[in-house]
Amino acid sequence: MSTTLSNQWKQNEKIAIQRAKRLSKNLEKMLFVIYDNEEEQYDIIDEDGLDHLTEEFDLDFDLVAEVG
Secondary structure, eight states, rough: OHHHTTGGGOHHHHHHHHHHHEEEEHHSSOOOEEEEETTTTTEEEEEHHHHHHHHHHHOOOOEEEOOO
């Protein structure tokens, strides 16, 4: 699989949310889909990651979805 295909979810909100739902179910934990405005891509993080981003860094991001 090419890197472009494996990272396609980082460019598409619907695909990122679907991926987060699958991961959340497999990991049995709450996950968040964010859009990183600086990197211009979606990312999936857990609650600890979200706390870390909001408390430790001044990251320019939008919370897109909460799944779990």
